Each structure stands twice: as C-alpha cells, then as structure tokens.
Amino acid sequence: MANGVWHTKYRIEINLSLPDLGHPDRPDLLGEIMTSVADRDPGLLECLAHHEGRACLSETGGKSPWMFVRRGRVGGRRPLVASHLPVTHRATPAESEQHKATKERIVATASRYGLDAKAEVATANRRSISDALVTGPGGIRIGWEIQYHHLGPSSVHRRSVTAVENQMTPLWVAKDKAAALIDRAPWARVDDMPWREIAGGKEMVIRGGYRYLQVWKCVPSSPRHCPRTEGAGHCEQIHAEWFLPALCHPEKGPVHIEDLVLSSATGESVPVYVPNRGGGRAGRHMWVPAADCRLWQELTGQPAPLPDAPPSEEDDAITFTEQEIDRTCRAGEEGRHTSDARPVRDLGQPTGGRTLDRLPTKRADRPMVITPVERVAAAAALGCPPWEVGPCSQCGQLMRRYGRNAAMACDLCRIALNQSC
Known part of the structure; x- marks a missing residue:
C-alpha cells in the first residue's frame, strides 16, 4: 500500500505512517490532506514515483498521478493510505x-x-x-x-x-x-x-x-421473546423497540x-435518532411514522x-505504524491491500429498545398512582386509548379496565379465580 505522498503546494514529502506525518511544524496538515477532493485542488497530492521521475503505473495506464488520502482497513487496523484518484472517486x-x-x-x-x-x-x-x-x-x-x-x-x-x-x-x-x-x-x-x-x-x-415502533407487554401470550431475559422467559414489563416492517406483529406492508x-x-414520516446505551456506535438514524415518533417521545x-455527528468514532481511529516510506507506485494493488471488507452496517435487527420501570403495584395504605408515561405505554401495549387503562382489581397490573368490553380483573387473575372456585 502507498504510505507516502508528495504535497505539491508545500513541496514536502508526507509519511502517512507517522503521527505527525513527518512534519511536526505543521499541526493542521492531517486535516488539510484529508479534505474531500471536491473541496480542494485535485492536483494537491502527487504519486511519489511520478514526482521523482519514475514510472507511475496509474499514469502509464492512462489515468492520473494525482492522489487522495483515506483510512484503510487492514486486519482491524485503520492506517492512512494514499490512493490514485480514479480508484474510488469516479463512479463506473x-x-x-x-x-x-x-x-x-x-x-x-x-x-x-x-x-x-x-x-x-x-x-x-x-x-x-x-x-x-x-x-x-x-x-x-x-x-x-x-x-x-x-x-x-x-x-x-x-x-x-x-x-x-x-x-x-x-x-x-x-x-x-x-x-x-x-x-x-x-x-x-x-x-x-x-x-x-x-x-x-x-x-x-x-x-x-424505515422502521415502526412496537410496544408490547412481556407476558407468555406475547408473540415476542423478552429482550431482557435469556431463552423464552417473560418479565411482565412493557417493552418498546423499532422493527423493520416485515418483523412487526402484525406484519406491516413494504x-x-x-x-x-x-x-x-408532508411530515407523515420523520427522521429519528436513537442513541445507543452501551459503547460502539453512537446510535441509529431511521425514518419512522410521525405518530410512532410522538409515542416514542x-x-x-x-x-x-x-x-x-459525534466528534469521533472508535471504528475510525487512525492507526500509525511508524514505518519507512514505500516509494514504489502501488496503482492497481490499492484495492487488494488497503481495504478489508467493510463491516455490514445495516443489520436489520430490532433497535432502540426501552423497558419501562416495573409498573406500580396496589397497596392497601394508599391509592395507586399511574404516571402519564406508564399510562401511554400500557395503552400502546394493550391497543386501547389511554383513558381506558386502569389497575387490575386483584394484582394491580395495568389493563384495559374501562370502556366497552372492559373487565375488573386481568386475564391471569380471572383464570386464577376460576380455578379456585
């Protein structure tokens, strides 16, 4: 791979494997050479072989001796490499x-x-x-x-x-x-x-x-596994995650x-950014129905x-190997030696998962208090308006308590009462 390049404006040789590029007196040099070719003179960086009067394989092949600098990807490392312009900057x-x-x-x-x-x-x-x-x-x-x-x-x-x-x-x-x-x-x-x-x-x-928000109560009758427990367990709490249309219950059309x-x-679909909770990427961007966005908020x-964008990303950290400059023109080899396969970023997995804190339970010494967020989440999971949500008269879990076809006790409590009779 090419780890050196000639700067035609400053008339200097740049060693891309050194943290200071071989020029500690130029602290802004890295930013300058990493600038997009569209925003600078395309002839700013030159193949060293061409500059020294030796054969430039790119120019010999009818292409350009001018270069750009990018992050390579070699065995998990991200070295800076110089490539001839037509390699990646011209679409076929x-x-x-x-x-x-x-x-x-x-x-x-x-x-x-x-x-x-x-x-x-x-x-x-x-x-x-x-x-x-x-x-x-x-x-x-x-x-x-x-x-x-x-x-x-x-x-x-x-x-x-x-x-x-x-x-x-x-x-x-x-x-x-x-x-x-x-x-x-x-x-x-x-x-x-x-x-x-x-x-x-x-x-x-x-x-x-493009994704849809799915909210469900994690009970044995749910079609989904609990995202918080291993295997097929259920935590009796309410989860909210973003799913591709084909993975929704019921399935959404494409x-x-x-x-x-x-x-x-028209604003019927809006962009949403969901930060990750752990390390790695900062989060996920997606387009979602506006109603789902409002519910998520x-x-x-x-x-x-x-x-x-976040100021930096771990997977883009530059690796400096501090080697001697390879003065050989590597045109034609650049694709093989400077880029392992890029990792798949669109994995299609559910994302943005949230679990509400355990819902309040009924106590004899004070009335049960249901917060607005708990009411909205329960309504989304139960498929009813928020004003129809209330506590089960037996266990205190939120259920469809009011409105047409409502009940005093949840399904599990009714089953338990029938079995005890």
Whole structure:
C-alpha cells in the first residue's frame, strides 16, 4: 500500500505512517490532506514515483498521478493510505446511470404528487449540492442524496450538517449494506437494480432505514421473546423497540421509495435518532411514522435531534505504524491491500429498545398512582386509548379496565379465580 505522498503546494514529502506525518511544524496538515477532493485542488497530492521521475503505473495506464488520502482497513487496523484518484472517486458508467435514474425518479414522483421538486440544487453558500430537493406543502425541505459508491464518514457528516444549516433534512439513499452513510445521517437502502429497471418504474422497496415502533407487554401470550431475559422467559414489563416492517406483529406492508418521497415531504414520516446505551456506535438514524415518533417521545422523553455527528468514532481511529516510506507506485494493488471488507452496517435487527420501570403495584395504605408515561405505554401495549387503562382489581397490573368490553380483573387473575372456585 502507498504510505507516502508528495504535497505539491508545500513541496514536502508526507509519511502517512507517522503521527505527525513527518512534519511536526505543521499541526493542521492531517486535516488539510484529508479534505474531500471536491473541496480542494485535485492536483494537491502527487504519486511519489511520478514526482521523482519514475514510472507511475496509474499514469502509464492512462489515468492520473494525482492522489487522495483515506483510512484503510487492514486486519482491524485503520492506517492512512494514499490512493490514485480514479480508484474510488469516479463512479463506473453503470453507477452513474443508476444515480441519474434514481434522481430522476424521485423528482418525477414528487412532481406527480404535486410537490415542488428540483434536481441538482446548490445550498445558499454553494458548499453542497443536493441530488434532488423536494419541498412539501408545509415548507418541509428534503434534500435527497443518492450515494451508490463509497463515501467516507467525514463527508457524510459534513454534507448532512451543511444541509441542516440550510433548513433541509438530508435523506441519503444507499444500495450497499456496508455503506458508511448508514446510521450516520437519515438514510434509506434500496436494492442494487439496473438503471433501466429504475427508469422503467420497477418496484423500489426500502429495505433498510424505515422502521415502526412496537410496544408490547412481556407476558407468555406475547408473540415476542423478552429482550431482557435469556431463552423464552417473560418479565411482565412493557417493552418498546423499532422493527423493520416485515418483523412487526402484525406484519406491516413494504415501504416503497415513492411512499417515502411523499410522506417525508408532508411530515407523515420523520427522521429519528436513537442513541445507543452501551459503547460502539453512537446510535441509529431511521425514518419512522410521525405518530410512532410522538409515542416514542412520550415514552422516553427523548427529543428527535438534528442529524449531527459525534466528534469521533472508535471504528475510525487512525492507526500509525511508524514505518519507512514505500516509494514504489502501488496503482492497481490499492484495492487488494488497503481495504478489508467493510463491516455490514445495516443489520436489520430490532433497535432502540426501552423497558419501562416495573409498573406500580396496589397497596392497601394508599391509592395507586399511574404516571402519564406508564399510562401511554400500557395503552400502546394493550391497543386501547389511554383513558381506558386502569389497575387490575386483584394484582394491580395495568389493563384495559374501562370502556366497552372492559373487565375488573386481568386475564391471569380471572383464570386464577376460576380455578379456585
């Protein structure tokens, strides 16, 4: 792999395996060379072999001697590596046609629904361009970003924040389960389809990035296993988690890209960010029905934050091996030696799980107090309005106590009373 590069502006040689890049007098150098090629002079970094007058295999093959720097992925390490520009920064003709067809389909769909839609819209400060901008009747602006080839996390963060600063909600579209944009901004994943099928109107299902909130009471009759106990145990508490449509009970129908074009612009679907409780990634981004979002906020008291990014991520920490510069041009080998397979980010598993604290029990010395959150959660789990929720007259657990077809005691207590008679 190439661990050295020539800086054409400063006229210096950079050793990418050293923490200071071989230039302790330039503390900002790392940030400068990691800047996206779209935001700098493409000829800023040069292949060392080309600079020294030796054969550059990339130029010999009719391509460019200019380079960019990225994080590699080798055996769990993340070294900085220099690659020739055409390796990852130019989409193939097939990818370009896919990109164009998807963009045109989004704009056409929005126009068919009577929404304002434009392609290739620049932000006010010209720092970013959305592939498609769809504006809803209430002024909601969705900036669609179709990203079918690899884009680094820093670029996703930067472009998402720029969109938010310009009063747009970014909506990234990927086709790869390992795409770096997944869970780093609001996103949706579609199938890898030929551009002719996209342009021809073939069904485009959202395979990842759209979820529904499921709330259930963890009892033996529940169709779900308890997320807190091993095996098939049940904790008698109320759980709330986000599921893909096909994993819901009852199963939800698939969400198509046309559905998301309309519902995101009208506010019927909204982006939600759910922080992780433990280590690892900071959290999950997803699109959800607005009603589910409101229920989630009532249950957790958690606002839906803007799609901002944490300052750093463990899996992107740079590894410095402190080696001598390899002055050989490695064009053609870069893909094999600098990138192990990227980890799958779209796992499709339930996420954002929350369990309410144990519900209050009835005591003889004071009346039972039910908090608003407990009432909302119980209503969601029981499938009834909150005002119909009340305590079982025997065990005190929350149940459908009031309204039509209500009962004084829960099913388990009624069974126990019948058995004792």
